[in-house]
Amino acid sequence: MDEQAREVSVDADVLEAVTEEISQSRSVARQMETDAERKGIPVELQGVRYRIYETEKPK
Amino acid sequence: MLTKSAWNGVQSLLDNYFKVRNDDHVVVVYASKTVEHASWVSAALRLRGIPVEKVWMIPLRDPEFSQRFSVALPEPTAIRGRLIVLTFERDSLSHDSLIRAGLSQFDADRRMVFRVISTCDELFTVALQESPDQLSAKNTTILETLVPSKALRITTPGGSDLSVTLDSKKHRWISNRGVWRPGSFVILPAGEVATFPASIEGKLVADFAFNVNMMTDRDARLDAHPITVWIENSRAVKYECVSSEVTSFLNECFYGYCAYTVGELGFGTNASIQTPISLNSHINERHPGVHLGFGQSNQAPWVVGYDCNIHLDLIAKGGTVWIDDRETPLDLSKVCKSSNPHPTHTWDEDAGSSQGITDLEVEDCCGILTSEGLRLFDPRTSEDRLNVQGATSAR
Numbered sequence A: 001m002d003e004q005a006r007e008v009s010v011d012a013d014v015l016e017a018v019t020e021e022i023s024q025s026r027s028v029a030r031q032m033e034t035d036a037e038r039k040g041i042p043v044e045l046q047g048v049r050y051r052i053y054e055t056e057k058p059k
Numbered sequence B: 001m002l003t004k005s006a007w008n009g010v011q012s013l014l015d016n017y018f019k020v021r022n023d024d025h026v027v028v029v030y031a032s033k034t035v036e037h038a039s040w041v042s043a044a045l046r047l048r049g050i051p052v053e054k055v056w057m058i059p060l061r062d063p064e065f066s067q068r069f070s071v072a073l074p075e076p077t078a079i080r081g082r083l084i085v086l087t088f089e090r091d092s093l094s095h096d097s098l099i100r101a102g103l104s105q106f107d108a109d110r111r112m113v114f115r116v117i118s119t120c121d122e123l124f125t126v127a128l129q130e131s132p133d134q135l136s137a138k139n140t141t142i143l144e145t146l147v148p149s150k151a152l153r154i155t156t157p158g159g160s161d162l163s164v165t166l167d168s169k170k171h172r173w174i175s176n177r178g179v180w181r182p183g184s185f186v187i188l189p190a191g192e193v194a195t196f197p198a199s200i201e202g203k204l205v206a207d208f209a210f211n212v213n214m215m216t217d218r219d220a221r222l223d224a225h226p227i228t229v230w231i232e233n234s235r236a237v238k239y240e241c242v243s244s245e246v247t248s249f250l251n252e253c254f255y256g257y258c259a260y261t262v263g264e265l266g267f268g269t270n271a272s273i274q275t276p277i278s279l280n281s282h283i284n285e286r287h288p289g290v291h292l293g294f295g296q297s298n299q300a301p302w303v304v305g306y307d308c309n310i311h312l313d314l315i316a317k318g319g320t321v322w323i324d325d326r327e328t329p330l331d332l333s334k335v336c337k338s339s340n341p342h343p344t345h346t347w348d349e350d351a352g353s354s355q356g357i358t359d360l361e362v363e364d365c366c367g368i369l370t371s372e373g374l375r376l377f378d379p380r381t382s383e384d385r386l387n388v389q390g391a392t393s394a395r
Helices: A012-038 B004-018 B032-047 B065-072 B096-103 B121-125 B132-146 B244-256
Strands: B025-030 B052-056 B083-088 B111-116 B151-155 B161-165 B174-176 B185-188 B192-195 B199-206 B209-212 B227-232 B235-241 B262-268 B290-295 B306-308 B311-315 B320-323 B366-370 B373-376 B389-392
Touching: A012 B032, A012 B052, B004 B032, B004 B111, B004 B121, B004 B132, B004 B185, B025 B032, B025 B065, B032 B052, B032 B083, B032 B121, B052 B065, B065 B096, B083 B096, B096 B111, B132 B174, B132 B192, B132 B320, B199 B290, B199 B311, B227 B290, B235 B244, B244 B290, B262 B311
Parallel strands: B025 B052, B025 B083, B083 B111, B111 B185, B235 B389
Antiparallel strands: B151 B161, B151 B320, B161 B199, B174 B192, B192 B262, B199 B227, B209 B311, B227 B235, B262 B290, B290 B311, B306 B366, B366 B373
């Protein structure tokens, strides 16, 4: 059986709730990004690599 | 995409990892790249009637995060249950100290922090299908078996053959199992036991995936073109891969960033993870097999005598561990669950935020501890130079 066909969809009420949540969060994220850029705070890290994490050291 | 399988993973997160209750209060922190997956969880919480606040963040450097985070937190007296903070990032692990500072007003016994690194569909459809109780029991078996041991021989179906000595009195063990303890952050995805090898030599054939602490869009899967690394005196001395692109990447890691010291001996325990994913992800590292972490170690620099910015995990498929003079080895693909309590001496977190944003330049990639402090390693000097060879056999 095709793998995509085997995947079962979620219930309609769940999908509706999730869709609304995503829409609201995306709207907030876009607004926050606009505000940050207006203040000169970079929101995208392009072309430069960072130490994104380090293994936790004992205190 | 939200499938039934992914939704089951969301429910597993809430029921098996959080063991969420109706009197809990949840704060979900998300970045722009993780909006969708964070929203799956916040929607699930709302459908259960559990209070949830959401906080947006810029990964790594966000001068206004503290303010946004503190505004989203409830008053400690207003929570009857627990405060659960859940953060979602895809490529990073940010703002540890800011989160700890923001939560300092809450009782340690009632503030739980779960930090997702490698947010993607497979976190929910695969990695979260394994419960913390299952991971904890398997980790316990590995710890009970390996912590007291002195010498290991590790082989894999792909051709690895490693000789390892351990010193558990000197080197700490990390057990990442998705179980929260007061004062610790839970790193997700979960499912690993790791330590530092006192000595290691032999050959590693990494035929599952890599995981590196740099941002990269490179396909992390190695099943089509495994990497073979030869190790002497705990250092990579030669490596090969039929892919010229992967070899170029290794050249950069090993030679450009001095990541040739073996800084970690790791064993994945999440049996749900059987197929590598393309994302540069911790999910691959939790595969039930052996992996070596090159470069940055999981110990304090003063314990191991060096430090390094880069950490490159090379992950093999499966593994058999022969312990001291025992006749029966440990098969990493079939670890039994211990019925004993999990040891209390291990560390829970195997990753944390960097102390600051650092451009990874060769000049300050790593250092060696001397009597005068940390000295930069310089591979150009005869004193420090190691013979690291790379071979390309592109066909």
